[in-house]
Amino acid sequence: MRKELQIIVSILLLLMLLGCSDDRLPKLDQGATILAFGDSLTAGVGTNKEKSYPAQLSRMSRFEVINAGVSGETTRQGVTRFKTLVDDLYPDLIILLEGGNDILRNYPESETKANLASMIKHASGKQIPIVLIGVPKKSLFSSSASFYKELADEYQLVLDDESISDIIKSPSLKSDSVHFNQAGYQELAERIFQLLKSNGAID
Numbered sequence: 054m055r056k057e058l059q060i061i062v063s064i065l066l067l068l069m070l071l072g073c074s075d076d077r078l079p080k081l082d083q084g085a086t087i088l089a090f091g092d093s094l095t096a097g098v099g100t101n102k103e104k105s106y107p108a109q110l111s112r113m114s115r116f117e118v119i120n121a122g123v124s125g126e127t128t129r130q131g132v133t134r135f136k137t138l139v140d141d142l143y144p145d146l147i148i149l150l151e152g153g154n155d156i157l158r159n160y161p162e163s164e165t166k167a168n169l170a171s172m173i174k175h176a177s178g179k180q181i182p183i184v185l186i187g188v189p190k191k192s193l194f195s196s197s198a199s200f201y202k203e204l205a206d207e208y209q210l211v212l213d214d215e216s217i218s219d220i221i222k223s224p225s226l227k228s229d230s231v232h233f234n235q236a237g238y239q240e241l242a243e244r245i246f247q248l249l250k251s252n253g254a255i256d
Contacts, residue, residue: 078182078211078254081145087111087118088142090135090172091150091186094217095122097238099228104235107148109242114255119144127154128168135172139179146254147176148245150186150217153231156198157191166200173208184248187214189221211252216244 081087089095089107097105102120111118121138123131131151139147149172155165169185176183185205187197197214205212220226226237233241249255 078146078184078249078252080256081116081254085116085145086142087114087116087146087148088121088138088144089118089148089150090121090131090138091148092122092126092131092154093124093232094153094241095120095150096124097122098124099232100235100238104238106238106242106245109239110245113242113246114249116255125154126151127158127160128152128165128172129155129160132168132171136175139176139181143179144181146249147181147183148186149173149183150188152198152201153188153217156188157231162198162200165198166204169200169204170208173204173210177208182254183208183210184245185210185212186217186245187212189218211248213244213248216241 087110089110095105095107096102097108097120102108105120105122107118107120107122119142123134126134128151149169152165152169173183185201187201189195190198196218201212201214204210220233220237220240221231223237226233226240228234228237246255
């Protein structure tokens with residue numbers, strides 16, 4: 054009887070662990086601020102800033118989404134800017150979409166990963182959750198570079214490693230070979246909105 058009870062308790066504990074996801078995001082309170090950090094895909098190159106994904110996400114979510122995108126920026130350049138912005142703004146949530154320029158310029162993946170890890174650790178030290186958006190490798194039909202998933206696994210982050218690679222394969226959603234048009238940024242905003250919703254950050 055005692056052994057059966059131990060088995061039942063073990064099963065219940067296992068079910069509780071399976072039901073709890075380390076990747077879920079804390080619910081954003083009214084008036085919360087989201088920092089959208091990245092390069093040209095965050096800045097909205099290919100359309101105007103009001104149609105960038107952060108602007109469209111702000112309208113969907115009704116939260117302030119700060120567009121901190123700088124076109125052409127590499128992760129090497131972004132590390133210091135990221136830390137300064139986080140320290141100054143202290144946002145409630147960060148969406149990190151950077152690394153595309155490193156990939157285009159053939160920077161070592163180890164360097165890009167280390168720079169992104171530095172950003173993630175800085176935010177984690179302040180208990181600010183991060184949503185990581187993966188960027189594909191240079192081949193046309195590739196999926197996101199593997200280091201995004203490695204970082205998400207290591208730091209227990211919510212990861213979207215499909216949206217950028219999916220959108221970039223659709224000519225109707227692009228303004229040029231690497232940037233989106235208004236419809237493309239809307240698609241990205243909708244995907245991120247659903248990701249935040251499914252992970253508990255918004256209702």
